[in-house]
Amino acid sequence: MNLLKFFGKKTFSHGIHPEEYKTETNTKATRRLPFAPEIIVPLAQSIGKPAKAIVYKGQHVTRGEMIAAADGFMSVPIHAPVTGTVITIDKLPVAKGGKAPAIAIKTSLDSGQVIVDSGIQQDYLQMSRQDLIKAVQNIGMVGLGGASFPTHVKMSIPEGCSIHTVLVNGCECEPFLTTDHRVMLEKIEVLLLGLRIAMKCVDAPKAIIGIENNKRDVLEAIKAYLPADQSITIEAIDTKYPQGAEKMLATALLDIEIPSRALPSEMGLAIFNVATLAQIGELLPKGQGLIERIITITGDDLEKAGNYLAPIGTPLQYILDYAGFTGEEAEVILGGPMMGIAAHSLDVPIVKGTGAILVLDSRATKRDDILPCIKCTQCLQACPIHLNPSEMGQLAAKRQYDVMETDYHLNDCFECGACSYVCPSNIPLVQYFRIAKTLNRERHLQNG
């Protein structure tokens, strides 16, 4: 680390440099995806408790109207992405696998799809911190970078912590993804407004926007809008995966190490994704709910790859048809190629946390044999947390999941997948770690 700093590099230690594959879509301006004839809105779209449906089957809903209410503090409401009729409230296929409660809406294609007037006009400058945080919850905001953590919970800083800097995450380190890139070019004013709202919510005097240095155009574009008082600055840091992880961002920008299993707030930081802030800036003043988001549709065999403003709940089949998928067999991934989820069915809808639809064909079908670990140390040199994936992989093969947790810091792994990416023996390391974590959790539950 010190050596990297010595050479004046803004980065973290370890990590990988996967091929970027971003040129296919990064210059394409965002376009609106048409409304699918049927929209599926899962009730659990964020970490925490699922929302509670407040509509009934057969009810007519207007676009932007709340259709499911927050169930307590660790929960956010959900709003109707389209004007139409509720056709069912039942368990439907979701991205994480299996089925989960969701509201299916039949879109009224002749309704004009005008967003319902919330009747709210709110100026963040006139509002108290508590009211602002409540307002963020009311618009159903969650982290749009992928983790889907309720934003208002993140903004509620624990007692005893004071935030000195807001970090804005514009790294977008996953290959293929260009949604954040487009947001930072097309939505600068609402992004900065959202940032000011967030700064007020966490009571932070300054903010740094961190982008990877493969997005130079963003650097110039945003600089023109920054205030003269240096309260908000922007910095280009090394392009490296997983630079967009919160811990890696804090290290690269400020050389702050967030302790194991601590929240960034313990170190005086609050970290928000650019797309999240842009949506707050756009929706909060009008009190509108989060009903659509920008996604990158990219990958193999697509005629219309690009960045699209898509209604939440649009099913994958509709997206593939619209984007002109010409292949026959593919892996359809919600998110990036490093941490995304492969859909088990094309009936699965996109949710608030879905940043991309990635279609992979040839690479997906090719599977190499798994060979024994040859202790080449590539994974140790890739792991941003400095874990020992080699040893953990061997323990996992022996099903010694408890030792992985007690002696090898399994729970510090945030599953970036860098270890699996570099493994010459093709060992599914991070996949093993996920299994180990799940089984450990179950064991702890059983043992009380």
Place this chain on the structure above:
Amino acid sequence: MAKTPVKIDIRTSPYIRKAPTVSQIMRNVVYALLPLAAYSIYQFGISALVLMLATILSCLATEALFNKLADKKSTLTDFSAVITGLLLAMTLPPGFPLWMAAVAGFTAIAMGKTLFGGLGFNPFNPALVGRAFIQAAFPVSITTWTPALASNRFIEFIPSTLAVPFMKPAATAEWSTQVSIDGFTGATPLALMKFQGIFTDSSDLFLGLVAGSTGETSSLLILICGSYLIFKKMLDWRIPVAVIIGTLLTSEVFYLIDSSHYPSPAFMLFSGGLMFAAVFMASDMVASPVTPLGIFIFGCLIGFLTVIIRLFGGLTEAVMYAILFANAATPLIESYTQPRIYGARKTKS
């Protein structure tokens, strides 16, 4: 809009991965060893060539045999057995009887690798296991050195090469003096130092113009070949560097104590198989630690043990034993050198 029937495929992330694969790494190690093999053929002639073929074939045959016995899929394509064979041949005297070389190859793969579970599970460097075995089994042949650049090396085998199995090989001393260009003594630089107190010039050692094992003589060429692998990120530079540091520091201490009695650090570095061992033997990925600090300790330990064994031991094959000892210590070293993770909290002070 017509629905496209699409077959979907499901895995868990990540969905992309980087070359190289294990067999690509192994193949590149073979490529890196080829210039050394060529140079040794230039130095020692056809005897070196058939010696290498003998060990490689023996290693491959043994691997195939054990695959069959264990009912395993063929692992020959991963090239690791070829590396073991090549490495083994490089450490043998050029006129080493072929049948003994075949025994060495068998021992290396059988005892050093497959019995432990094959690739990835060998606690020791298999080539060195093979060599350690024949060191004990055939002590005379393995210390019988023939001169480099013998006049008839491309048309005639060294007499001992074609020894009949289980028979005593032909003596080479007379032959050696006949073909040698400059009064060959039959002693390697380390033997000269150990038993006669003569120090060979370091620059001769560096270029490999001395008697010695088939592929270990030219430090310069070894470094060039090693650099290729380091450049391709298929060899961990930290291991050779640590071995060199360990060797230099330990020998420097003795050199400072008594420079007339103990050899210079440069001599230590460039003599015997040290450079070859540091670059190609110690760096066997499987038998060396994976932790950053562990790698450094492992390398330094090899350097330290080598110097101690060379100066005070009864034999000259110090590096081999040093590496085998360090291999044995690898699990212990690893257990004490787990890396500090990002964000680790300070332990109770």
